[in-house]
Amino acid sequence: MKSRAAPLLVGPAAGLLAVVCGLPYWREHVPAALMTCLGCAGFAAAGGLFAGSADGRRRSGLLLVTGAFCVALAWVVTWNSGIWPLISFLAQGTAYVLSGAAVLLYPGGRLAGRFERAWVVSAAVVLIGGQIVVGLVSRPEWNGLRPDVVWPNFASDRRIFDLTVEIVIVLQLLLVVWYLVVLFRQARRLPELERSARLPLLLATGFFGVGAAVLTTGSDAWTELDALLSFYVVVNLLAMAVPLAVLSGALRERWREVDAPHRVVRMTSATSSVASVRDALATALRDPALSLLFWVPSERSYVDRRGQLVLRPRASGGRWLAEARIDERQPLALVELAEGLRERGPMVDAVLRAGSQALLTAQLQAVATAQLEQVLAAQARVEERETAERRRLEQDLREGAQRQLVSLASRLEGLTGLPEPARSVAVSCRAEVVGTIADLEALARGLHPSVLRTDGLGAALDEVAARLGLAVRVAVRAGRKPPAVEATAYFALCEGLTNVAKYAPGARVRIEVTEADGWLHGVVADDGPGGARVIPGGGLAGIDRRIRALHGRTLVESEPGAGTRLRISLPSA
Numbered sequence: 001m002k003s004r005a006a007p008l009l010v011g012p013a014a015g016l017l018a019v020v021c022g023l024p025y026w027r028e029h030v031p032a033a034l035m036t037c038l039g040c041a042g043f044a045a046a047g048g049l050f051a052g053s054a055d056g057r058r059r060s061g062l063l064l065v066t067g068a069f070c071v072a073l074a075w076v077v078t079w080n081s082g083i084w085p086l087i088s089f090l091a092q093g094t095a096y097v098l099s100g101a102a103v104l105l106y107p108g109g110r111l112a113g114r115f116e117r118a119w120v121v122s123a124a125v126v127l128i129g130g131q132i133v134v135g136l137v138s139r140p141e142w143n144g145l146r147p148d149v150v151w152p153n154f155a156s157d158r159r160i161f162d163l164t165v166e167i168v169i170v171l172q173l174l175l176v177v178w179y180l181v182v183l184f185r186q187a188r189r190l191p192e193l194e195r196s197a198r199l200p201l202l203l204a205t206g207f208f209g210v211g212a213a214v215l216t217t218g219s220d221a222w223t224e225l226d227a228l229l230s231f232y233v234v235v236n237l238l239a240m241a242v243p244l245a246v247l248s249g250a251l252r253e254r255w256r257e258v259d260a261p262h263r264v265v266r267m268t269s270a271t272s273s274v275a276s277v278r279d280a281l282a283t284a285l286r287d288p289a290l291s292l293l294f295w296v297p298s299e300r301s302y303v304d305r306r307g308q309l310v311l312r313p314r315a316s317g318g319r320w321l322a323e324a325r326i327d328e329r330q331p332l333a334l335v336e337l338a339e340g341l342r343e344r345g346p347m348v349d350a351v352l353r354a355g356s357q358a359l360l361t362a363q364l365q366a367v368a369t370a371q372l373e374q375v376l377a378a379q380a381r382v383e384e385r386e387t388a389e390r391r392r393l394e395q396d397l398r399e400g401a402q403r404q405l406v407s408l409a410s411r412l413e414g415l416t417g418l419p420e421p422a423r424s425v426a427v428s429c430r431a432e433v434v435g436t437i438a439d440l441e442a443l444a445r446g447l448h449p450s451v452l453r454t455d456g457l458g459a460a461l462d463e464v465a466a467r468l469g470l471a472v473r474v475a476v477r478a479g480r481k482p483p484a485v486e487a488t489a490y491f492a493l494c495e496g497l498t499n500v501a502k503y504a505p506g507a508r509v510r511i512e513v514t515e516a517d518g519w520l521h522g523v524v525a526d527d528g529p530g531g532a533r534v535i536p537g538g539g540l541a542g543i544d545r546r547i548r549a550l551h552g553r554t555l556v557e558s559e560p561g562a563g564t565r566l567r568i569s570l571p572s573a
Contacts, residue, residue, distance in 0.1 A: 011045030014068045022075030025229055032233045036075070039236035042243035044068035047102070049246060056109025056343060063102035064242075070095035071239070074232065080225065083150040085143075086135065092232075093127035096212075099242070100179060103205045104186075106198065107343070112186065119175075119182055126175050130168040134222075137161050144225035165222045176213040180206055200252075204245035211238040257347040260284040261354035268358035274305045277355060277362040284351050287338045289319070294363045295331040302334060324352045324359055333359050452490055456480055457513055464494055468501045471508050478515040481572050488550055489513070489522050489570055492543045496524030496566040499539065504528025507563070520572040525565040532558035540566070 015037040019026060026033035047064025050057040070091040077088035100123055104116045111117045134143075136154040138161040141147050183202045190198055212235055220227040267280035274292065282290040293302040293313050302310045315321045318339050324332045341348055352359070452460035458476035465472035480486070493511060500509050507528035514521050534540045534556055543566075544554040552570040 010048040010051075010065050010068075011041040014044035014065075014072050015041030017069060018072035018075055021072055022078045022229075024080075025075070025078040029233075036233060036236045039240045040068050040072045042240055043071065043099075046243035046246035050106070056105070057107045059109040060102040060106040063098045063105065067095045067098035067102065070098065071236065077145075077225070078229065080146050081149060085140070085145050085149050086151065089131045089135070090128060093131050096127050097123045099239075100205075100209075103201060103242075104182065106201065108340075112189075115185070116182055119178055122178070123175055126168065126171045130171060134161070134164055134168060137164055142223060144223055144228060169216060169222075172216055173213055176209045179209050198249065200245040200248045201242070204241040207241055208238050211235075256286075257344070257350070260347055261350045264351055264355040264358070268355060274362045274365050277358045278305065280358070281335065281351065281355060284355075285337065285341060285348065287341065289336075289338070291336045292359075292362070293321075293334040293336075295333060297330075322348055322352065324356065326356070326360065332356065332363060452486060453483070457486055457490060457493075460490055461493060461497075461511055461513075464497055465509070465511075468497060470497065470501055470505070472497070472511060473509070474511045476511075476513040478513050478520055478572075481520055485520060485550065485570050485572060488546050488552075489520060489568065492547060492554070492566070492568045493522050493524050495539045495543045496564075499532060499564070499566075500524070500526045500528065503532070504564075515572055518572055520570045522568045522570075523565060525563065527563045529560065530558045530562045530564050531560045532556060532564045543568075 018036050018040040019033060022033065022036065044065050047061045047066075047068060050061025051065055052058075053061065074088045074092040074095065076084040076091075079085075097120070101111075101120045104111055104120065111120065132152070135152045137157055138151075139147070139153055139156045140149045140151045142156075142158065142161055145151070183206050187199060187202050215221075215231055215234055221231040222228075261284070263284045264280045267283065268277055274294075278290060278292050281292075282288055291304075293304055293310055295301075296303050296309075299309060302313050304310055313321060313334050315336050319336050320339060320342050322335045322337055322341075324335060326332050335352065337348065451463055456476070457478070458474060461472075461474050461476070465474065481489075493513075497509065497511075500507055504526055507526040509524065509526045512521075512523045512525075532540070534544065540554075540556060547554045547568055547570065550570055552568060555567040556564070557567070558564040
């Protein structure tokens with residue numbers, strides 16, 4: 001309640017202070033009094049609106065409120081007596097420094113970098129320190145004041161005074177240019193999350209800075225009191241752009257907070273897939289990089305949108321994790337958000353509550369995907385073990401039985417001094433041994449051809465095509481891949497060649513192997529009669545099972561009279 005009442009209290013207080021401080025001038029300038037009172041009140045109310053928040057905007061609000069009271073206090077120069085003119089000049093410079101710093105601090109409550117910090121320090125030196133130096137080298141009457149006012153007349157000299165005023169004016173103009181550069185840099189770096197609230201404020205502040213600089217160069221405010229008071233009136237009028245910008249940004253933010261939950265409901269009413277829910281939350285919260293992790297009760301852990309387990313969820317740099325729950329005991333999802341949304345907790349909570357049903361549906365899909373991933377991972381491990389076992393069997397055949405048979409064939413060949421019946425039996429036995437060796441060699445090549453391991457897919461496929469006696473054109477435009485990937489692709493393409501040899505032996509065949517975007521693609525195409533079908537338990541069905549075990553895809557195109565095309569795709573990593 002206090003935070004809501006703060007803008008209503010500080011605004012009238014600042015306006016009333018401006019009226020009291022400038023009372024001698026307002027008696028003859030009532031319209032100017034009204035404009036100044038409204039300007040100070042609006043400035044202070046804008047600061048009070050921020051000061052009542054519980055996030056980084058509080059610092060900006062406090063500086064704006066203090067700056068508004070300094071602007072009001074600057075009008076004590078109209079009394080033109082005692083210490084009031086000196087207080088007035090210092091208050092005006094302080095108001096500019098505080099207001100500029102408040103805008104640079106918004107909304108996080110911290111200056112973005114050295115460039116901004118250097119400007120704040122330089123602004124204090126020029127706007128406050130410069131006024132002190134002018135006072136030290138001048139007399140009150142040179143500033144348009146009465147001679148008997150309190151003044152730090154340390155070493156007055158008219159020429160030094162005029163030169164100092166010119167230097168301070170130039171420094172102020174440079175300070176304005178610097179400030180505009182700072183605002184431009186901030187505007188370029190504005191994230192989507194803060195653009196609607198901060199951009200009007202940056203534009204209004206830039207407009208005020210340019211207007212104040214133009215008035216400074218074309219005014220006698222340094223030497224004439226009436227010109228100074230007219231300068232104050234116009235500057236206060238320009239300053240009203242700042243509270244209007246704050247009000248505009250606050251209304252935009254409030255509308256966004258109200259509309260965001262409804263937008264999530266609208267976007268997920270037709271479908272609640274994992275992708276659509278993520279897109280709806282990202283749009284409502286204006287965070288394109290938003291990501292989701294879903295809770296899997298059976299695993300007591302989270303999975304990402306692809307179904308991969310995430311054992312220790314951590315936010316990436318500059319982001320944070322917000323938790324969505326079904327109830328106090330049951331987690332639902334983790335939402336990774338931009339750091340700026342941490343200060344808008346109520347809006348984030350409202351959006352997550354509005355999307356809870358859609359998140360629940362998406363969670364079920366993510367759990368199903370995770371279970372499918374586990375099944376595929378298990379199949380992939382089985383496939384890897386099968387490939388390794390084939391390689392072991394092929395090695396055993398070559399180093400064991402095949403080597404022994406080769407040795408036996410050599411001994412039989414050396415039996416040349418035997419009588420004729422025995423020699424004929426030896427020759428016949430040797431022929432059978434050589435045939436058995438050839439059969440074992442073919443079997444070993446079928447289990448896991450050595451040429452595939454040494455020379456890759458292209459050479460292995462050429463060898464198969466030559467053995468089958470087909471007219472095959474092989475084009476392999478892909479580098480070496482992991483053994484499991486190459487073996488799976490090889491046996492799949494060999495199955496395609498075997499089908500051609502069985503059902504269309506006279507057809508011309510084309511084999512292409514390519515890679516793109518992390519995938520290995522293979523095609524076996526022939527110009528045979530077509531009409532091939534994937535039969536449960538058949539060779540093509542087995543190939544499809546092995547391809548899917550590695551998260552790949554299989555497609556058979558075989559219209560009657562149009563040939564057959566077997567297409568496979570495997571992740572190549």
